Amino acid sequence: MLEMFVMADTSTLLSSLISYLNEHSIGNSLLPVSRAQPLLSSEEKADICNLLMQRTTEYDIELEMARANGFFSIEQYKRAEQIYEQILSANPGNITALYNLSVTLMRLSTPEKALITLNRVIQNEPTLPEAYYQRGNTYDETGNSLKAIDDYTHAISIKPEFLQAIYNRGIVNAKLDLHEAAIKDFDAVIKLKPDISNAYLNRGVSFDETGNHQSAIDDYTIAIYYNQNNLDAFFNRAKTLFFLGEPQDAINDYTNVIVRLSTDIEALNNRGLAFDSLGDYEHAIKDYKAALKINPEYAETLNNLGAVCEALDDIGSAQDYYSSAIQNDPNSPSAHYNLARIHAKSGSLYLSLKYLDRSIELDSLLKEEASRDEYLGEVVQWNMMRRNR
Numbered sequence: 001m002l003e004m005f006v007m008a009d010t011s012t013l014l015s016s017l018i019s020y021l022n023e024h025s026i027g028n029s030l031l032p033v034s035r036a037q038p039l040l041s042s043e044e045k046a047d048i049c050n051l052l053m054q055r056t057t058e059y060d061i062e063l064e065m066a067r068a069n070g071f072f073s074i075e076q077y078k079r080a081e082q083i084y085e086q087i088l089s090a091n092p093g094n095i096t097a098l099y100n101l102s103v104t105l106m107r108l109s110t111p112e113k114a115l116i117t118l119n120r121v122i123q124n125e126p127t128l129p130e131a132y133y134q135r136g137n138t139y140d141e142t143g144n145s146l147k148a149i150d151d152y153t154h155a156i157s158i159k160p161e162f163l164q165a166i167y168n169r170g171i172v173n174a175k176l177d178l179h180e181a182a183i184k185d186f187d188a189v190i191k192l193k194p195d196i197s198n199a200y201l202n203r204g205v206s207f208d209e210t211g212n213h214q215s216a217i218d219d220y221t222i223a224i225y226y227n228q229n230n231l232d233a234f235f236n237r238a239k240t241l242f243f244l245g246e247p248q249d250a251i252n253d254y255t256n257v258i259v260r261l262s263t264d265i266e267a268l269n270n271r272g273l274a275f276d277s278l279g280d281y282e283h284a285i286k287d288y289k290a291a292l293k294i295n296p297e298y299a300e301t302l303n304n305l306g307a308v309c310e311a312l313d314d315i316g317s318a319q320d321y322y323s324s325a326i327q328n329d330p331n332s333p334s335a336h337y338n339l340a341r342i343h344a345k346s347g348s349l350y351l352s353l354k355y356l357d358r359s360i361e362l363d364s365l366l367k368e369e370a371s372r373d374e375y376l377g378e379v380v381q382w383n384m385m386r387r388n389r
Helices: 010-023 042-052 061-073 077-090 095-107 111-124 129-141 145-158 163-175 179-192 197-209 213-226 231-243 247-260 265-277 281-294 299-311 315-328 333-345 349-362 366-372 376-388
Strands: none
Touching: 061 077, 061 095, 077 095, 095 111, 095 129, 111 129, 129 145, 129 163, 145 163, 163 179, 163 197, 179 197, 197 213, 197 231, 213 231, 231 247, 231 265, 247 265, 265 281, 265 299, 281 299, 299 315, 299 333, 315 333, 333 349, 333 366, 333 376, 349 366, 349 376, 366 376
């Protein structure tokens, strides 16, 4: 598509390209720090393609930089990489080309090459905050979270209001279960820009993880206020509401997710669980079966459907669903526990003990729960007597 070139005047072409790049927040110098690609319509992409197909008789580095950034903007990353490399061949110390090359290499899913390039940028320009930010992103992509935090922190020390660096450090802190630190980072983000929906979403997650559930609900609510389609905020608020014993409010939030994304299997499963807790087995079964229609092997839903059947005294179906759950997830403690309970009810003590032992092996907290259960308690006592003979 971009192979047929038209000759053009250098200054005219450069002016047109820079105007276009600036208009779409790309610019003709360092590429934007946002990981999100600027959204260009097909007409806008056609416009920049027309500009990129024009060539001049003379070589101009500023024009080549604009062309490389233009190719980057339409996701022609290999073309962009080639032009940045050509610029660096002529001028190895061009920090802008070196930096933009590193960002392009990340888009090409070559983080190791990007890291090498960013090290060169920082060696030559140690006070460039964007370089530390991008290297932090690269470390994060390659699983080196502590180095990512160090680089985000360094970027912030140079540029204290570096919003993206503060935000990303919060994400990585949360990933490392450093939730108090994450909350402070999202506090700072919200202070700088109070209308970022996902800042409230992520701070809400960290509040949940630290046991501050009401603050989590408040943050999810603000996240939804700023973005009515923030499905993660609806979903997380629903989970927390259910945990706090508000199943009807949870159902309302899960419904908001399902209305917008009917294939969200977790939302269907969890709404079914909320209906189940209210004794509304009809709607619970409907949601569970809708989830299984999307994925017939979804073990959590198979287990939950088994529990509904057990509550309705359909023991045969309950046993089948629990067995299917175990078949699809051999490490499901709840499915093993529930199947153990079914066998205990029917008097199959050896089978019950087999599944109970496995459930406790997977989750040691189930041992105490089993000892208090009407049916499994008898299995526990029987097993103790058997061992003491």
